[in-house]
Amino acid sequence: LLAKPPTNSRDRLPVYMGEVGAVWLYPSSPVxxxxxxxxxxxxxxxxxxxxxxxxxxxxxxxxxxxxxxxxxxxxxxxxxxxxxxxxxxxxxxxxxxxxxxxxxxxxxxxxxxxxxxxxxxxxxxxxxxxxxxxxxxxxxxxxKMGKRKAEKDEMVGPMMFSLVEPEGPELDAAEVERRCEQYSRFTKLMDDGVRELLNVGHTHWKRCTGPLPKEYKRIGQAFGNLSTVFNSSKYPGEETLTEALTAAGKTYEEIAQIVAQQPQEDLHFLLETNSEYKSLLGCFPEIIAVHKAAVEKVKEADRLVSAGKINNNDRKCMNQRISCMSYSLQAEMNHFHSNRIYDYNRVMQLYLERQVTFYQQIADKLRAALNQFSTL
Amino acid sequence: LLAKPPTNSRDRLPVYMGEVGAVWLYPSSPVxxxxxxxxxxxxxxxxxxxxxxxxxxxxxxxxxxxxxxxxxxxxxxxxxxxxxxxxxxxxxxxxxxxxxxxxxxxxxxxxxxxxxxxxxxxxxxxxxxxxxxxxxxxxxxxxKMGKRKAEKDEMVGPMMFSLVEPEGPELDAAEVERRCEQYSRFTKLMDDGVRELLNVGHTHWKRCTGPLPKEYKRIGQAFGNLSTVFNSSKYPGEETLTEALTAAGKTYEEIAQIVAQQPQEDLHFLLETNSEYKSLLGCFPEIIAVHKAAVEKVKEADRLVSAGKINNNDRKCMNQRISCMSYSLQAEMNHFHSNRIYDYNRVMQLYLERQVTFYQQIADKLRAALNQFSTL
The missing domain is CATH 3.30.1520.10 (Phox-like domain)
Structure with a gap:
C-alpha cells in the first residue's frame, strides 16, 4: 500500500504552505x-x-x-x-x-x-x-467514452496519496498521529453539534408548522367569535370595540399563517446547510481510519527494519508517503475550515435576518391591531 | 310569589330610561x-x-x-x-x-x-x-351586629323585584318574554365564546411555558455548543464567527426565558378577565329561569281569570310585577354590556400592547445578535 511508486501523471496534487498551514492549489478561475x-x-x-x-x-x-x-x-x-x-x-x-x-x-x-x-x-x-x-x-x-475511461481509472483510493507533492518538510509518524487525533476529535465534536442542531431544528419545525399555528388560529377565531357575539347584543356604541376585536382576530389568523410558513423561510436553510455538514462529517471516520492504519504500518516498519526484514530505504519511503498523506489531510481540513467559516457565517446571518423580519412583522401587525382600539 | 305587596323600605330600586334603555340609578360618587x-x-x-x-x-x-x-x-x-x-x-x-x-x-x-x-x-x-x-x-x-342583621334580612331572593320602580311604561308578558329570550341567547353565546377563549388560552399558556422555551433553549445551546467546537479548531481568524455564534446562542437562551415568562405578562390578564365573565355568565341561566317561570305564571293567570278563579285586579298586579322584573333585567343587562365594553376594551389593549412589546423585544434582540456577524 505505502510502497507504490508515484506515477508521472499530470494529475499531481501540490500542497503549499499558506498562512493557515498546508493548502491545496486553488484554481485561478473557480469552477x-x-x-x-x-x-x-x-x-x-x-x-x-x-x-x-x-x-x-x-x-x-x-x-x-x-x-x-x-x-x-x-x-x-x-x-x-x-x-x-x-x-x-x-x-x-x-x-x-x-x-x-x-x-x-x-x-x-x-x-x-x-x-x-x-x-x-x-x-x-x-x-x-x-x-x-x-x-x-x-x-x-x-x-460515453469519458464514462468508460473514468470507470477504468486506476488512480483511485489510496493511490491518490502518491500524487500529493507537499512543499513542507517531511513529518514523522508521531506528528502525523498527533494531527490525525486532533482532526478526529474536532470532526467528532462538530458531528455531535451538527446532529443536535438538526434534532432540535426538526422538532421546532414540527411545532411551528403544527400545533403553534393551530393555536394562533384558534385564538384569532375566539376573538372573531366574541366580536360576532358582542355585535349581536344590539347595545349601542360598541362598533369600535367589535370592529377592533374582528381585526385582532384576523391578525392572529394571519400570524398563524406566517408562523406556519416561517420554517420554510429561515429554518430550512439552517437545516439544509447542517445536513450537508452532517454528510461531510460522516466521511471523516473512514478517512481518519485510513490514516491511522498507515501510521500503524510505519510503526511496525521500525520493528521490521530492526529485524532486518525490510531495508532502511523502504522505511524512508514509507515515512515520506505518510508525510504526504498528512499534508493531504491538513490541506483538506484547512479547506473544510475555510468553507465552514464561510457557510456558517452566511447561513447564521440569513437565519437571523429572516427571524428578525418574522418577529418584526408580527410586532407591526399587532401594533396595527392595537391601534384599532379606542383609548378609554 | 308575584302577589307580594311592595314594602315601604328605603331600599327602593328606581330604573330610569337612559340613552341605552333601562338603567339602574348610579350613585353620584362610585364606591x-x-x-x-x-x-x-x-x-x-x-x-x-x-x-x-x-x-x-x-x-x-x-x-x-x-x-x-x-x-x-x-x-x-x-x-x-x-x-x-x-x-x-x-x-x-x-x-x-x-x-x-x-x-x-x-x-x-x-x-x-x-x-x-x-x-x-x-x-x-x-x-x-x-x-x-x-x-x-x-x-x-x-x-357582629351588622352580620346578625344581614343574616336575618327578609328582603332576599325574588323579594327584590318588589323594590324595583321602573320609569318606563308597563310591558306585557309577550314583550317580557321576547326580551328574556334575547338575553338568554346573548349570554349563552357569550358564555360559549368566553369558554373557548379560556380553553385555547390555557392550552397556549402550557405551550409557552413548557415545550416552546425548552426548544428555544436547546436551539441556543446548540449554537453555543457549535461555537465552542469551532473555537477548538484553532483555525486562525474565526473569532468573529465564534463570538457571534456564542452571542446568538445566548440570545436564544434569553428568548427562551422571555417566552416562558410572557404568559404571566399578557395572557394572564386576558384569562383573568374572561374567568370573571365566565363566572358572571354562569349566573344568567338561573336569573333567566326565574323570569321564564314568572312569564309562565302570568300566562296561566289569563286562564285563571277566564275560569273566574282570580280577579282582574290580581291579574293586573301580576303583570305590573313581571314588567318590573323585566325592567330590572334590562337595567342589569345594560349594566353588564357597559362593563363588558369597558373591560374587553381595556384587556384587549393591554394584551396587544404587551404582545407588541414581546415580539418587538425579540426582534430587537435578534437584530443585535445579527449585527455581531461580519458581512462577507
Whole structure:
C-alpha cells in the first residue's frame, strides 16, 4: 500500500504552505455551475420517464443535461477515486414515490445544486477529469467514452496519496498521529453539534408548522367569535370595540399563517446547510481510519527494519508517503475550515435576518391591531 | 310569589330610561376599595392561622380587615339577597394546601381585588347595607351586629323585584318574554365564546411555558455548543464567527426565558378577565329561569281569570310585577354590556400592547445578535 511508486501523471496534487498551514492549489478561475429547468423526459417510446436537469458551468457556459442517475454515477466515481482522502458528500436521497411531484423536483434540484456547488468549490475534485467530463462533455459520444475511461481509472483510493507533492518538510509518524487525533476529535465534536442542531431544528419545525399555528388560529377565531357575539347584543356604541376585536382576530389568523410558513423561510436553510455538514462529517471516520492504519504500518516498519526484514530505504519511503498523506489531510481540513467559516457565517446571518423580519412583522401587525382600539 | 305587596323600605330600586334603555340609578360618587397588606394572623393561641387582608374603601379611607372566610360570608349574603336578579360572581376558589405560600396569597389577593372592584361598580350591590357594612364597619361590635342583621334580612331572593320602580311604561308578558329570550341567547353565546377563549388560552399558556422555551433553549445551546467546537479548531481568524455564534446562542437562551415568562405578562390578564365573565355568565341561566317561570305564571293567570278563579285586579298586579322584573333585567343587562365594553376594551389593549412589546423585544434582540456577524 505505502510502497507504490508515484506515477508521472499530470494529475499531481501540490500542497503549499499558506498562512493557515498546508493548502491545496486553488484554481485561478473557480469552477461553478447552475442547475435549472428540470424537464420530464422519456425514452423507450414513453415506457421510462425521468427528470432531466440542465447544468450550465461557468467555464464553457454551454448547458449539459443530466438525470439523477448520472449524478449518482458521478458520486460513485468520486467516492471511489477520492473517498480515502477527501470527504465526498452523499447525494440527496433517492425517492421511489412522488418523483414527478413539483415540490419534490424543486427540493431535489435545490439539493443537487448545493451538492454540485460544494464540489465545484473543491480544488481537487473540481479539477478532476471525471468531474470536468460531467460538466463539459460536448455530445453523447464524448460522454460515453469519458464514462468508460473514468470507470477504468486506476488512480483511485489510496493511490491518490502518491500524487500529493507537499512543499513542507517531511513529518514523522508521531506528528502525523498527533494531527490525525486532533482532526478526529474536532470532526467528532462538530458531528455531535451538527446532529443536535438538526434534532432540535426538526422538532421546532414540527411545532411551528403544527400545533403553534393551530393555536394562533384558534385564538384569532375566539376573538372573531366574541366580536360576532358582542355585535349581536344590539347595545349601542360598541362598533369600535367589535370592529377592533374582528381585526385582532384576523391578525392572529394571519400570524398563524406566517408562523406556519416561517420554517420554510429561515429554518430550512439552517437545516439544509447542517445536513450537508452532517454528510461531510460522516466521511471523516473512514478517512481518519485510513490514516491511522498507515501510521500503524510505519510503526511496525521500525520493528521490521530492526529485524532486518525490510531495508532502511523502504522505511524512508514509507515515512515520506505518510508525510504526504498528512499534508493531504491538513490541506483538506484547512479547506473544510475555510468553507465552514464561510457557510456558517452566511447561513447564521440569513437565519437571523429572516427571524428578525418574522418577529418584526408580527410586532407591526399587532401594533396595527392595537391601534384599532379606542383609548378609554 | 308575584302577589307580594311592595314594602315601604328605603331600599327602593328606581330604573330610569337612559340613552341605552333601562338603567339602574348610579350613585353620584362610585364606591371603590383597595385590598393590600395580606398578613398572616392567628387566634386560639396560634392554633388557627389565617391570612387577613386590609381593605380601604374610598368613601371612608379607613382600612378594615377581612379574611377569606368573611368574603365567603359576604358572597353567600349577596347571592341570597340578589342572586335571583343580578349575577353575583363567585369568589376565587377555596384552597386547602399551600394557603400560606407567597404566590398563592398574591394571586388570591389579586382575584379578591377584582371581585370587590366588580361589586363596587355595581349600583345595586355596592349600595346595599351588607356590602357597606363589609367595607365600613367601625369595630368588632358593629361588624357582629351588622352580620346578625344581614343574616336575618327578609328582603332576599325574588323579594327584590318588589323594590324595583321602573320609569318606563308597563310591558306585557309577550314583550317580557321576547326580551328574556334575547338575553338568554346573548349570554349563552357569550358564555360559549368566553369558554373557548379560556380553553385555547390555557392550552397556549402550557405551550409557552413548557415545550416552546425548552426548544428555544436547546436551539441556543446548540449554537453555543457549535461555537465552542469551532473555537477548538484553532483555525486562525474565526473569532468573529465564534463570538457571534456564542452571542446568538445566548440570545436564544434569553428568548427562551422571555417566552416562558410572557404568559404571566399578557395572557394572564386576558384569562383573568374572561374567568370573571365566565363566572358572571354562569349566573344568567338561573336569573333567566326565574323570569321564564314568572312569564309562565302570568300566562296561566289569563286562564285563571277566564275560569273566574282570580280577579282582574290580581291579574293586573301580576303583570305590573313581571314588567318590573323585566325592567330590572334590562337595567342589569345594560349594566353588564357597559362593563363588558369597558373591560374587553381595556384587556384587549393591554394584551396587544404587551404582545407588541414581546415580539418587538425579540426582534430587537435578534437584530443585535445579527449585527455581531461580519458581512462577507
Amino acid at each position: 461553478d455551475c447552475v442547475i435549472t429547468d428540470p424537464k420530464k423526459e422519456s425514452k423507450l417510446y414513453g415506457l421510462k420517464s425521468f427528470i432531466e436537469y440542465q447544468l450550465t458551468p461557468n467555464s464553457t457556459n454551454r448547458p449539459v443535461n443530466h438525470r439523477y442517475k448520472h449524478f449518482d454515477w458521478l458520486y460513485e466515481r468520486l467516492l471511489e477515486k477520492f473517498g480515502s482522502a477527501l470527504p465526498i458528500p452523499s447525494l440527496p436521497d433517492k425517492q421511489v414515490t412522488g418523483r414527478f411531484e413539483e415540490d419534490f423536483i424543486r427540493s431535489r434540484m435545490e439539493r443537487l445544486q448545493a451538492w454540485m456547488s460544494r464540489l465545484c468549490r473543491h480544488p481537487v475534485v473540481s479539477q478532476s477529469d471525471v468531474f470536468q467530463l460531467f460538466l463539459t462533455y460536448r455530445d453523447e459520444k464524448e460522454w | 371603590d376599595c383597595v385590598i393590600t397588606d395580606p398578613k398572616k394572623e392567628s387566634k386560639l393561641y396560634g392554633l388557627k392561622s389565617f391570612i387577613e387582608y386590609q381593605l380601604t374603601p374610598n368613601s371612608t379611607n379607613r382600612p378594615v380587615n377581612h379574611r377569606y372566610k368573611h368574603f365567603d360570608w359576604l358572597y353567600e349574603r349577596l347571592l341570597e339577597k340578589f342572586g335571583s336578579a343580578l349575577p353575583i360572581p363567585s369568589l376565587p376558589d377555596k384552597q386547602v394546601t399551600g394557603r400560606f405560600e407567597e404566590d398563592f396569597i398574591r394571586s388570591r389577593m389579586e382575584r379578591l381585588q377584582a371581585w370587590m372592584s366588580r361589586l363596587c361598580r355595581h349600583p345595586v350591590v355596592s349600595q346595599s347595607d351588607v356590602f357597606q357594612l363589609f367595607l365600613t364597619y367601625r369595630d368588632e361590635k358593629e361588624w
